[in-house]
Every structure is written in C-alpha cells, then in structure tokens.
Amino acid sequence: MNRRGALLRDGRAALLFLAPSALGFGLFYLVPFGMGVWYSFTDRTGSGSFAGLENYREVLASASFRQAAANSLLFTGIGVPLLIALSLLLALLLNRSLYLRQTLRTVYALPLVVPVASVALVWQIFFDWNGTLNAWRHALHLGRIDWLQSDGSLWVLLLMYLWKNIGYDVILFLAALQAIPASYYETARIEGAGKVRQLLHVTLVYVTPAMVFVVLISVVNSFKVFREAYLLEGDYPYGRIYMLQHYMNNLFLSLDVQKLSAAAVLMVGSIVLLASFLLRAERKFRDNLE
Amino acid sequence: MKRAREPLTKLIYTLLAVLPAAALALPIVLTLTNSLMTEREIGSNYDWLGKMGDVAKGQQDAFVNLKLLPDWLSFGQYAQLLLRAPVYLHQFWNSVGLSAPIVAGQTAVAALAAYAFAKLKFKGRDKLFLVYLMAMLMPFQVTLVPNYLIAGKLGLLNSWAAIIGPGIFGAFGVFMLRQFMAHIPAAYAEAARMDGAGHGVIFRRIVLPLAKPGLAALIVLLFADQWNMVEQPLIFLEDAFKQPLSVELSRINEQARGVGFAASVLYMIPMALLFLYAEAYLVQGIEQSGIKG
Numbered sequence: 351m352n353r354r355g356a357l358l359r360d361g362r363a364a365l366l367f368l369a370p371s372a373l374g375f376g377l378f379y380l381v382p383f384g385m386g387v388w389y390s391f392t393d394r395t396g397s398g399s400f401a402g403l404e405n406y407r408e409v410l411a412s413a414s415f416r417q418a419a420a421n422s423l424l425f426t427g428i429g430v431p432l433l434i435a436l437s438l439l440l441a442l443l444l445n446r447s448l449y450l451r452q453t454l455r456t457v458y459a460l461p462l463v464v465p466v467a468s469v470a471l472v473w474q475i476f477f478d479w480n481g482t483l484n485a486w487r488h489a490l491h492l493g494r495i496d497w498l499q500s501d502g503s504l505w506v507l508l509l510m511y512l513w514k515n516i517g518y519d520v521i522l523f524l525a526a527l528q529a530i531p532a533s534y535y536e537t538a539r540i541e542g543a544g545k546v547r548q549l550l551h552v553t554l555v556y557v558t559p560a561m562v563f564v565v566l567i568s569v570v571n572s573f574k575v576f577r578e579a580y581l582l583e584g585d586y587p588y589g590r591i592y593m594l595q596h597y598m599n600n601l602f603l604s605l606d607v608q609k610l611s612a613a614a615v616l617m618v619g620s621i622v623l624l625a626s627f628l629l630r631a632e633r634k635f636r637d638n639l640e
Numbered sequence: 641m642k643r644a645r646e647p648l649t650k651l652i653y654t655l656l657a658v659l660p661a662a663a664l665a666l667p668i669v670l671t672l673t674n675s676l677m678t679e680r681e682i683g684s685n686y687d688w689l690g691k692m693g694d695v696a697k698g699q700q701d702a703f704v705n706l707k708l709l710p711d712w713l714s715f716g717q718y719a720q721l722l723l724r725a726p727v728y729l730h731q732f733w734n735s736v737g738l739s740a741p742i743v744a745g746q747t748a749v750a751a752l753a754a755y756a757f758a759k760l761k762f763k764g765r766d767k768l769f770l771v772y773l774m775a776m777l778m779p780f781q782v783t784l785v786p787n788y789l790i791a792g793k794l795g796l797l798n799s800w801a802a803i804i805g806p807g808i809f810g811a812f813g814v815f816m817l818r819q820f821m822a823h824i825p826a827a828y829a830e831a832a833r834m835d836g837a838g839h840g841v842i843f844r845r846i847v848l849p850l851a852k853p854g855l856a857a858l859i860v861l862l863f864a865d866q867w868n869m870v871e872q873p874l875i876f877l878e879d880a881f882k883q884p885l886s887v888e889l890s891r892i893n894e895q896a897r898g899v900g901f902a903a904s905v906l907y908m909i910p911m912a913l914l915f916l917y918a919e920a921y922l923v924q925g926i927e928q929s930g931i932k933g
Contacts, residue, residue: 363839364762371753374809379775382786389785440660449654456919457661460668463864463915467889468904469667471897472674475706480688485703513664518926525927563930566777573779577870581890595871598781602875607785614782621777 383618389611405612415613418597421590425504426572429511433568436512437519438557444520445527455524459517466514470581477506477582503588510578515571519564526560527553559639562632566625668908670708675717675905677710679898682717686897717902725896728885728903735884735907738800738873739866742807743859750813751855755843757814758821759829769818776811780871791876802876807866813858819929820854821847856918857925867911 393401409415444455476482477497484494495502530552538548576595579587585600586592594617601610674682685705721728756762757769783806791802828850829842837845848855870890873883880888885907889900915922 360760361762364756364760364765367752367756367760367839367843368768371749371809371814374749374805375772375775375811377790378787378806378809379783379811380771382783382790385786385789386783440657443653443657446653447650448657449650450658454654454657454661455923457665459919459923460915461664463860463911464668465864465868465886465889465907465911466870467868467886468908469671470890471900471904472667472670474689475686475704478689478704480691480703482704482706485706488703513667516660516664521923521926522930525930560930570777576779577868580870580874595779595781598784599871599875602781602784602788610785614784618778618782622774625774625777 386611386614389608390615392608394606394608401608405608406616409609409612409616412609414592414597417589418592418594421592422594425507425575425591425593426569429508429572429575430565430568432508433512433515433519434561434564437516437564438523440516441520441523441527442553444524455520458520461514462517466510466577467581473506473510473582498583499588501590503583503591507575507579507591511572511575515568518571519568522560522564522567523557526557530556555639558635559632562628565628569624670706671901671904671908673708673710675901676713676715677707677901678712678714678716679720681711682898682901689897717899720899721902721906725899725903728888728899728906730881731883731885731888732906734882735867735886736910738803738869738884739863741804742810742866743862745804745808746810746813746862747855747858749808750817750858751848751851752843753814754817754821755839755847757818758824759826759842759847760839772811772814776815784875788875797876798878798882800877800882803869803872807872813862816858816861816925816929817851817854820857820925821851823928824850853921853924854928856921857923857929860914860918860922861926863914864911
C-alpha cells in the first residue's frame with residue numbers, strides 16, 4: 351500500500367473514532383462559544399442589531415470588571431509560582447531516600463480527591479473572626495484579623511489552592527526528576543560541579559520541559575478556586591477575592607448576556623495567548639536542549 | 641563515619657517531609673475526629689462562629705475551641721444524619737446521579753477520541769488537538785450563557801441532563817488519555833496490523849488494556865472534579881431537592897452544625913475509597929500525562 355492510501359484509511363477510521371467526541375464537543379463548547387462571540391457584538395436591547403465594540407468598551411470601562419480581572423490576575427500570578435516553587439521543593443525532598451516515602455506521597459496527594467465542601471467547615475473554624483487562627487494570634491498578643499473580610503482573604507484562598515493542588519504538581523515534578531539519567535549528575539560531578547551547580551544546571555534544566563504542563567494545569571486549577579470562594583462567601587465575597595467568575599456569574603444572574611459574552615471572549619483571548627506563549631516557549635527550549 | 645551519618649540525614653529529611661504532610665492532612669483529620677463528637681460538644685466548641693462577643697459581658701476574648709480529639713467518642717452525629725436528616729442522604733445520591741454518568745460517559749467518549757489523536761494520522765490532527773487543549777483551559781463561565789440557552793431550547797433546564805451533557809464532552813479526558821496512549825509503543829499496533837487487525841480490534845484488544853492506568857487515573861480525577869461541582873448546579877438547577885451535596889454542605893448553619901462533620905465525612909468516603917484503591921494508577925496516570933508523548 352502506498353503512503354497516501356494509508357493516510358486515507360487512517361482518515362476514515364479517525365472520523366469514526368472522533369465522531370462521538372467531536373459532535374458533543376461541537377454542540378456543547380464550539381457552537382456556544384461561536385454564539386457568545388456573536389452576542390458580544392450585538393445590541394443590548396435584544397433586537398440583535400450590530401453594536402460593534404460597544405459591549406467590549408462597556409466591559410473594559412466597568413469598575414467591577416477591572417477589579418475582578420485584577421483580582422484573578424493577582425491570584426493566578428501569585429498562586430501559580432508559589433504552588434510551583436513549593437511543589438518543586440517537596441518533589442526534590444521526596445526524590446531523596448526517605449523513610450515512609452510512599453506514605454508521604456499518598457498524604458500529599460490526598461487533598462486532590464477530598465471534596466472542597468467536606469473541609470469547608472474546618473476552614474470556617476480556622477478563619478472566623480472568633481476562629482482558631484485569631485485565637486492563636488490572641489495568645490501571642492496580636493490583634494484579630496477579619497480573615498474573610500479583608501485583604502487577608504486573598505491569603506486564605508491561596509492557602510486553600512495550595513492545599514488542594516500541591517499533590518498533583520508534586521507527582522508531576524517527581525516523575526520529571528526521576529526521568530533525569532544519573533549519568534548527567536555524574537558528568538557534572540566529574541567536571542567539578544558542586545551541589546548547587548548540579549541543581550541549577552542539571553536538575554532545573556531537565557525539569558523545565560515538564561514545567562509547561564505543570565503551569566498549564568496549575569493555571570486551570572487556579573480558576574477553580576472560585577468554588578472555595580463561593581462555598582465560603584457566596585455571590586459577593588470581600589472585594590479582594592471577587593474573581594472574574596463571580597463577575598460573570600453575577601452578570602448572568604442580571605441577564606446581561608451581551609456584556610457577559612464580551613467578558614467571556616476577552617477571557618478566552620487572554621488564556622489562548624498565555625497558552626500559546628507557553629507552548630512556543632516549551633518548543634524553543636526543547637529544540638535548544640537537543 | 642559516613643555510613644554512621646546516613647540514617648541520621650535520612651531521618652532529618654524525612655522529618656522535613658513529614659511536616660508539610662501533617663499540615664496537609666490536618667483539615668481532613670480534624671473533620672474525621674470532629675465527626676465523632678457529640679452534638680453538645682460541637683455546640684459548645686463552635687458556638688462562637690460568626691458571632692460578635694458582647695464586650696460589656698466580658699466576652700471580647702471569646703474564641704472557638706478547635707479540638708483534635710473528642711471528649712466522648714460518639715456516633716451520635718452519624719445516627720442523626722441517617723435518621724433525622726434524610727435530606728443529606730438524598731443529596732448524596734444526587735451527587736452520585738450527577739457524577740457517575742459524566743465520569744462513565746466522558747471516559748468512553750474520550751478513549752475513542754484519544755485513540756484517534758494518539759495512534760492515527762489524519763489531516764489537521766495537531767490543530768484539532770490544540771483546540772481541545774485550549775478548551776480544557778477555559779473556565780465554565782465562558783460558555784455559560786449559550787449553554788444555558790441551548791439547554792433551554794432542548795427543554796433541559798432544571799434537569800440533570802443540562803449538566804451531564806456538557807460534562808460528558810469535557811476536553812480533559814481526551815487530553816489526558818491522548819497523552820497516555822501516545823506512550824504505548826507503536827510496535828504493538830504494527831504487529832497486530834500485520835496480522836490483519838483493523839483499528840477497532842487494535843483499540844479494544846491492545847490499546848485499551850494497555851491504557852488501563854490512564855483510564856483509572858482519569859476516572860479518579862474526573863470523579864474528584866465532578867463530585868466537587870458547584871457552579872453548574874447553582875446555575876442549572878432551581879429545585880433544592882435536585883442539588884448535589886457539594887452545594888448543600890456549604891450552607892450548613894448553626895442548627896445543622898451538629899451533623900455537619902458527619903455529613904462531610906460521608907461525602908469524603910466514596911472519594912477516599914476510590915483513591916486508596918486506585919492510587920498507584922492515579923500516580924502513574926498523572927505522571928504519563930505530564931511527559932510529552
């Protein structure tokens with residue numbers, strides 16, 4: 351069989367294998383997204399007339415959108431690097447010879463499967479005005495902090511994010527670390543590299559390709575903290591943790607379809623830009639490595 | 641001399657790793673132990689939640705009293721939960737009814753699509769996969785309105801189908817299984833093809849069995865995610881009796897606090913069992929999904 355024939359045969363098989371997924375994916379994701387793009391350019395009155403960039407202008411000018419976007423950016427901007435640094439540290443630790451290594455990894459991964467709602471009560475008890483954290487501060491003669499009604503709420507949410515997601519990233523990093531051949535370290539040692547240089551020039555370099563996937567997954571998961579924020583504080587939490595998802599949910603509840611669609615398109619645009627940048631960076635890095 | 645020092649360094653590093661593990665386990669352990677307290681003890685420990693102390697009565701130093709171990713071991717909360725609070729049990733089964741079809745459906749649909757992406761060559765393959773990848777990154781709110789309108793047109797509002805439909809076709813499963821299947825050596829499929837096997841046979845007899853860890857990992861991760869669902873039920877379901885337990889648990893107020901921990905534990909149990917059963921697969925599945933195929 352020639353090459354072209356093989357390709358064609360694959361094409362027909364591919365169509366069959368892809369059909370169920372592609373149909374549903376189209377119906378529930380692509381068509382809705384297309385509709386959203388359409389709404390974002392239409393008039394608010396519902397007449398369906400073309401409104402140009404009016405909705406975008408309104409969204410971008412709205413104070414609550416700006417605040418929500420800034421909050422989401424701040425959260426992801428702090429949360430993802432923090433998560434990656436901490437989980438890399440833990441992965442490096444777990445990569446040594448330790449007692450109880452398997453058990454420790456299990457415990458790190460456990461929060462991944464524990465429902466957010468199941469530990470909501472404990473978080474409440476910790477962060478309430480009369481809660482445990484303030485009791486500790488009181489014991490140290492420090493004043494109370496209203497954790498959920500101040501800028502402290504950002505840290506509370508970050509803590510929950512780290513708690514939930516650190517196990518996932520540790521597993522990913524551990525796999526990357528264990529894939530580095532021991533001979534690389536030997537070569538480095540022979541060339542006189544100390545522990546620090548080995549870490550910088552062998553470990554970190556060869557972990558970097560895994561980093562892109564870790565960053566992507568961590569960003570996706572950083573959007574999911576909306577659940578935690580919602581479970582603790584409802585539709586309108588303290589301003590610092592009023593995320594883009596709160597903003598969009600509330601636009602939905604007030605039936606502002608056009609503005610919501612414009613906000614959604616803006617969000618998709620930024621995520622696509624970020625992801626393309628990461629994927630391109632990864633390819634470049636890989637090419638340089640080889 | 642060096643040999644004598646080694647167990648010691650190992651011990652020190654172990655202790656360093658135990659600390660974060662203890663911190664991570666703490667909320668789970670506290671939920672478990674608190675579920676074994678009597679309702680009365682819960683009441684007296686956590687009475688101050690969400691209240692302001694009356695300074696005039698000398699209550700400015702009032703705090704909750706978080707305790708690791710109960711004074712009296714009691715299964716009273718669980719008895720309460722089973723006998724007097726059937727709403728939790730009902731919503732527990734709602735969670736099952738919402739999650740199970742999504743997990744089963746997405747796993748099946750995604751396995752088929754992943755086979756095409758990982759093992760077949762066709763035009764536009766990489767571009768299409770990139771679309772799936774991008775869709776995986778999007779938060780639920782992005783397609784919220786059109787999804788709502790489509791569900792309305794199909795008469796699915798206020799029914800589970802409005803949530804299950806989009807859930808089945810989520811992009812995560814396709815992404816994860818494609819990464820996993822890409823690692824299955826092409827030689828296996830080649831050999832089968834030499835023997836005249838078609839793609840249907842290769843998929844069922846070779847790729848699917850070899851992808852078992854990936855499938856198991858996907859099932860655990862999907863279940864964990866769906867079991868947690870909050871946004872979709874809030875938007876699509878009006879009736880309280882159709883809501884999953886994840887939404888209800890957050891609304892446990894002062895009156896219900898006595899059974900709150902037991903309900904929380906009840907909600908953890910299916911996930912905990914699944915996790916312990918499939919942990920090795922979960923780890924292997926996550927690892928493979930991160931390594932570029």
